[in-house]
Amino acid sequence: MELVRVSKYFTDCGIMSRRAADAAVADGLVTVNGNVAELGQKIDPTRDIVKYKGKVVKPSTDRGEKICIMLNKPRGYVTTMSDEKGRRTVAELCADAGVRLYPIGRLDMDSDGLLLLTNDGELANYLSHPSHRVDKVYVAVVAGNVTTAQLEGMTRPIEIDGKTTSPARIKKIGSDGQLTAIEVTIHDGRRHQVRKLCAREGLKVKSLTRTAEGSLTLGNLPLGKWRKLTAAEIKKLKG
Numbered sequence: 001m002e003l004v005r006v007s008k009y010f011t012d013c014g015i016m017s018r019r020a021a022d023a024a025v026a027d028g029l030v031t032v033n034g035n036v037a038e039l040g041q042k043i044d045p046t047r048d049i050v051k052y053k054g055k056v057v058k059p060s061t062d063r064g065e066k067i068c069i070m071l072n073k074p075r076g077y078v079t080t081m082s083d084e085k086g087r088r089t090v091a092e093l094c095a096d097a098g099v100r101l102y103p104i105g106r107l108d109m110d111s112d113g114l115l116l117l118t119n120d121g122e123l124a125n126y127l128s129h130p131s132h133r134v135d136k137v138y139v140a141v142v143a144g145n146v147t148t149a150q151l152e153g154m155t156r157p158i159e160i161d162g163k164t165t166s167p168a169r170i171k172k173i174g175s176d177g178q179l180t181a182i183e184v185t186i187h188d189g190r191r192h193q194v195r196k197l198c199a200r201e202g203l204k205v206k207s208l209t210r211t212a213e214g215s216l217t218l219g220n221l222p223l224g225k226w227r228k229l230t231a232a233e234i235k236k237l238k239g
Contacts, residue, residue: 018235
């Protein structure tokens, strides 16, 4: 049997993207035959036992087609398929999809909007990798009347987890003097990136919604509902 990298094995099993798998390995959450896995380690899928957080990782038993869905995630749901704290998860919202799906990237519990889920590991890897520069668009509603200087400040890169992000694109949508709506476009997708950009400029976020990713827009998809992407939409996502 041909040896494969642990991260590729995760995508082959439909568990997570290679990037996410590498992060899990780096955090010591993956073992191979009882030993903590190393970045870049290769395994024999037919003989080696791979575990993630103590649970055996096996190829998906789903025999159907590879699919990708768009979910309009409400606030109060965590972007994971199970939660040890008993919080509501996005898995509950797409349980009727008929196959096991996994989120592409994250959308924090206090944010809402467009979230993609799939059983196609290669698609997840493509959309998650920053080298492919897939834009993610958010609308942040912040307190107060935002100044031009604050808007310009939000465009500057920020360091998150030891890595510097690419510049963001910022556009003021409107303000009533009490609240201001700002459109923020990024492609790095670092943890809490938009919130941290706002905080750096002294802006308090009241709500944060992801409205677009790549060529996809949320449109009129109802909150808490999902729809399957068409083959044409998936092809366009891949560029």
